[in-house]
Amino acid sequence: xxxxxxxxxxxxxxxxxxxxxxxxxxxxxxxxxxxxxxxxxxxxxxxxxxxxxxxxxxxxxxxxxxxxxxxxxxxxxxxxxxxxxxxxxxxxxxxxxxxxxxxxxxxxxxxxxxxxxxxxxxxxxxxxxxxxxxxxxxxxxxxxxxxxxxxxxxxxxxxxxxxxxxxxxxxxxxxxxxxxxxxxxxxxxxxxxxxxxxxxxxxxxxxxxxxxxxxxxxxxxxxxxxxxxxxxxxxxxxxxxxxxxxxxxxxxxxxxxxxxxxxxxxxxxxxxxxxxxxxxxxxxxxxxxxxxxxxxxxxxxxxxxxxxxxxxxxx
Amino acid sequence: xxxxxxxxxxxxxxxxxxxxxxxxxxxxxxxxxxxxxxxxxxxxxxxxxxxxxxxxxxxxxxxxxxxxxxxxxxxxxxxxxxxxxxxxxxxxxxxxxxxxxxxxxxxxxxxxxxxxxxxxxxxxxxxxxxxxxxxxxxxxxxxxxxxxxxxxxxxxxxxxxxxxxxxxxxxxxxxxxxxxxxxxxxxxxxxxxxxxxxxxxxxxxxxxxxxxxxxxxxxxxxxxxxxxxxxxxxxxxxxxxxxxxxxxxxxxxxxxxxxxxxxxxxxxxxxxxxxxxxxxxxx
Numbered sequence: 065x066x067x068x069x070x071x072x073x074x075x076x077x078x079x080x081x082x083x084x085x086x087x088x089x090x091x092x093x094x095x096x097x098x099x100x101x102x103x104x105x106x107x108x109x110x111x112x113x114x115x116x117x118x119x120x121x122x123x124x125x126x127x128x129x130x131x132x133x134x135x136x137x138x139x140x141x142x143x144x145x146x147x148x149x150x151x152x153x154x155x156x157x158x159x160x161x162x163x164x165x166x167x168x169x170x171x172x173x174x175x176x177x178x179x180x181x182x183x184x185x186x187x188x189x190x191x192x193x194x195x196x197x198x199x200x201x202x203x204x205x206x207x208x209x210x211x212x213x214x215x216x217x218x219x220x221x222x223x224x225x226x227x228x229x230x231x232x233x234x235x236x237x238x239x240x241x242x243x244x245x246x247x248x249x250x251x252x253x254x255x256x257x258x259x260x261x262x263x264x265x266x267x268x269x270x271x272x273x274x275x276x277x278x279x280x281x282x283x284x285x286x287x288x289x290x291x292x293x294x295x296x297x298x299x300x301x302x303x304x305x306x307x308x309x310x311x312x313x314x315x316x317x318x319x320x321x322x323x324x325x326x327x328x329x330x331x332x333x334x335x336x337x338x339x340x341x342x343x344x345x346x347x348x349x350x351x352x353x354x355x356x357x358x359x360x361x362x363x364x365x366x367x368x369x370x371x372x373x374x375x376x377x378x379x
Numbered sequence: 380x381x382x383x384x385x386x387x388x389x390x391x392x393x394x395x396x397x398x399x400x401x402x403x404x405x406x407x408x409x410x411x412x413x414x415x416x417x418x419x420x421x422x423x424x425x426x427x428x429x430x431x432x433x434x435x436x437x438x439x440x441x442x443x444x445x446x447x448x449x450x451x452x453x454x455x456x457x458x459x460x461x462x463x464x465x466x467x468x469x470x471x472x473x474x475x476x477x478x479x480x481x482x483x484x485x486x487x488x489x490x491x492x493x494x495x496x497x498x499x500x501x502x503x504x505x506x507x508x509x510x511x512x513x514x515x516x517x518x519x520x521x522x523x524x525x526x527x528x529x530x531x532x533x534x535x536x537x538x539x540x541x542x543x544x545x546x547x548x549x550x551x552x553x554x555x556x557x558x559x560x561x562x563x564x565x566x567x568x569x570x571x572x573x574x575x576x577x578x579x580x581x582x583x584x585x586x587x588x589x590x591x592x593x594x595x596x597x598x599x600x601x602x603x604x605x606x607x608x609x610x611x612x613x614x615x616x617x618x619x620x621x622x623x624x625x626x627x628x629x630x631x632x633x634x635x636x637x638x639x640x641x642x643x644x645x646x647x648x649x650x651x652x653x654x655x656x657x658x659x660x661x662x
Contacts, residue, residue, distance in 0.1 A: 165399065181405070
C-alpha cells in the first residue's frame, strides 16, 4: 500500500512536470496567436477606411491623413530583388566550394566564419553601409554603371549613393551567409553515389557538380533562397540607414526610396493620431504575412529535398 | 574529341575556381567588417567610453556607460523571460509531447523565429508600452525575451533528442521516474548543447536594434529601475551613426567595436563549449 502510494505520488510528480513544461510550450503558441491578433486588431482603422486601396495608393501624407503603402511595398520588393540577384550566385558558388571542393579541414572553419558573419548585428551592417558602401557607390560604382549601362532606365538619374541599389547591395552581403549555410548542408546531404556515377560516366568534376549534384539538391537550394528572401524583406536597420528614406517609386535603382520596415522604424514613435499609427501597424502585418509565407515555402522546399534524399538512399 | 575534352576540363577548372572566389569573397567580408571597426573604433575606445555618460550635444568627450548598463539590464531580463520558457518548452517537446502538439508548437516557434524583428517590436509596443503609456526597460526586455524563446526552445529540443534512448531506458530500469530521469540523466547529458543554444540566443538578441526603437526607446542619462526608457548599445550606434557630429561618429565606431567584439566572443565560446562535448549533434 505504502509503496503504491509512493509510486503514484511519483507519477503525480511526473504529471506536474508534464503540465508545467506543457504550459511553457503552449505559451509559445499563445504568443504567436496573440501577435497576429494584436497586429490585426490594432490595424482596424486603416483596414476599414482604405480597404484594399491601401496597397495601391502612392500617397503617404500624415497631415492629410492619406496613407498608401505602394512606395514602401515597391521599395521592399526592389531592394530584396537586387539583393537576391547579387547574393544567389555568390552564395551558391561559395556553398558548392564548401560542400564539393574544400576538404572538411578547410570547409568546417570556413563555415564557422560564415556563421560568425551571420551573427553580425544588422545595425553594424547599416553603419558600415552608411560610411563605406554609400561613398563607394556614389564615387565609383554608380558612375561606372551609368557609363556602361546608362541606356537602361535602371541606371539613370543622379547618383546620390543612397537608394535602392545600395540597400540591395548591403542586403545581399547580409543574406549571403544564410544561402551558404543552408545550401551547403543540402549539398552535403546528396548521396555520394550520385557524384560517383556521374564521374564514372566521364563527367568532369564541374559537370558532375552542376548537372547532377545541384539539380538533386535543387529544392533545398530554392529553400535557402526563400529563407534569404524572407530575411531581406524583414530587414530593418541596415536598409533604413542606406535607402534614403523618401517614398518614391522610380525605375532608376539610383533613386532613393523607402521600405516597409524602414518606414515603421522611422515614423512609429512620431506617429500622431490613431490612423497614422495603425497604418504603420498594418504595414507590419503585411510584412509579417509576407515573411510567414516565404518561411513556409522555404521549410517545404527543404523538407522535399531531405525526403527525396533519404528515399533515394534507401532504394 | 581531345579538343572538346580539353575544353570541358578548362570549363570545369574555371568554374571550380570561381566557386572558390565566391567563398573567398563571402569570408573576406567578415575580415573587412572587423578590420574597419578595429581601425576606426580602436582609437576611440578609452576609459571614458565605459564610465561616462554621453556628453551634452555640442560638447566632445563623454561615453556610453548608460548604454552599456542599459544593454546589460535588457539582456538580463530578456534571459530571465526567454530562457525558462524556451528551455522547458523544449523539454516538453522532446520528452512528453505527442506528435500533434509538437507539430503545432514547433510551427509556432518557427513562425515567431522567422518574424522580422521590427514586427516583434510592434507587438511589444502594443502589449507592453501602449497600455502603460510609457517606454520602459521592461518593454524592451519583453521584446528581446520573445525573440529568445523560439531559439532556445528549438535548440533545447534538438539537443535533448540527440541523447541516446538507452540512457533514458537505463535510468527508468533502475526505478527512476520520468521527471527524475530527465533532470538527472537526460539534461546533464545534453547540457553543453543547451548552454550553447542559450549563449547563441543571447548573442543574437544582443545586437537587435529594431525591437528596441519603440519599446526601450533611448535615454541620454542613467535609467534607474525598470520602468523608464533606457539607452542600449545598438540603438546608440544607430542614432550616433546617423548624427551630423564627428565626435558622435567616433563613439559609434567604438560602440560598434565593443558590441561586435562581445557578440563574436560569445559565438566563439559557444562553439568551444560545443566542440568539447561528445554526444551532441551539429547545430
